[in-house]
Amino acid sequence: MQYSAAEENYIKAIYRLQDHAAMVTTNALADALQTKPPSVTDMLKKLKAKKLLNYEPYKGVKLSAEGKKVALAVVRKHRLWESFLVSKLQFGWDEVHEVAEELEHITSKKLIDKLDAFLGFPRFDPHGDPIPDSQGRITIQPQVRLTELPLHQSAEISAVGSQSPALLELLKAKGLQLGTRLDVRKIFSFDRSLDIRIKQQASVNISFELASVLFVKTC
């Protein structure tokens, strides 16, 4: 079966919202999708008819097993395209979302699987979110905040908790990017700032605020 871009967007939004609330409400969806509640109601009826979700009027909505499969497929497409844009086309992390939002609706499964192979079957996207494999399985994130990394434990930056241009600017200035190998040399108790050493290079001092939006995987 194949779904329209609008349908896929609803499914994806419900999938996201499900994590934070047992039942997804009409208004929450309208908010997330930048649309109005009546439009949501209409679409929910349609998706219910297609058995992608369980919806009872006034009660809220949850994805069916089939719906979750569709959601994972869309998430897979989105995150693979983001990975492509960053690792091959030199986009910044803060620029990829909108474009991936369009690319994720391209329908060829073959395309996505070949793209996956071309990228070397990455398990995390540039924001550190897991990429479902072609069966929809996802690897649980083994990453921790840099603030939680033990001293002298070697690790690499695997995700960034925000995509603000301000953060991007700071990271560039500090010479930090996705994949940068580092370990923590010292933690200053005064301001909880960290001295980190970048893989056989000089040390830099970074603030607690910065360290807490950086995620690392030990290696």
Next chain:
Amino acid sequence: MQYSAAEENYIKAIYRLQDHAAMVTTNALADALQTKPPSVTDMLKKLKAKKLLNYEPYKGVKLSAEGKKVALAVVRKHRLWESFLVSKLQFGWDEVHEVAEELEHITSKKLIDKLDAFLGFPRFDPHGDPIPDSQGRITIQPQVRLTELPLHQSAEISAVGSQSPALLELLKAKGLQLGTRLDVRKIFSFDRSLDIRIKQQASVNISFELASVLFVKTC
């Protein structure tokens, strides 16, 4: 300005048909787009209002200067995506058209320009058709049929005149693909078959039929 996928498809179809006839007719368009004449009339009115074409009822249609610009942009996108699919994702030439038909409607100009750079600014797509640059300029094809290549003149395969699976199979068996460097060692007058030498490798003999659907650029 930005145009819908449907609008872009009409513009592209008109652009193609303009080459073969001074005026593009409603029926020809309906045929090319697998749609019905009344739909075409509707869209022509809309595109005329947007000044993308000159249309007089019952007389036919021609693209305006602005329309040609849009057409070239769409053609550029289509051919760059086809190049990507073949040269990076290992698609066969015969499989790329449909997918590219979807990808060509992604709207980010930045994406396309970065894709262009990633591919090394190719001037021809896998079928040998020229790729407009970011200004819409196209290079005239400097390629010739392999049957017309002088003896010992080094060249590379730049296009294939057909996309049949049968041809693809044969090329694979002979070890020939887009970009393969070669030169002609001998032409047998009996059947006009050619012995060609693949760039520092063994020679192979190919039939005149095959040679005449292969296009090469000297280099």
Next chain:
DNA sequence: ATTAATTTTTAGATTCGCCTAAATTTAAAT
């Protein structure tokens, strides 16, 4: 436990791109 406020759904309309059937214009044929 009624009333008030909020959330959600229904009703009815709009735009886009398409359709069929019928009318109209242009071109071809006798």
Next chain:
DNA sequence: ATTTAAATTTAGGCGAATCTAAAAATTAAT
């Protein structure tokens, strides 16, 4: 030069996805 045939346009409608305004159901509050 009429008549016939073909091409094109108009008229009216449909499904998808959206909207506003109004009604109904749920939740919160006095």
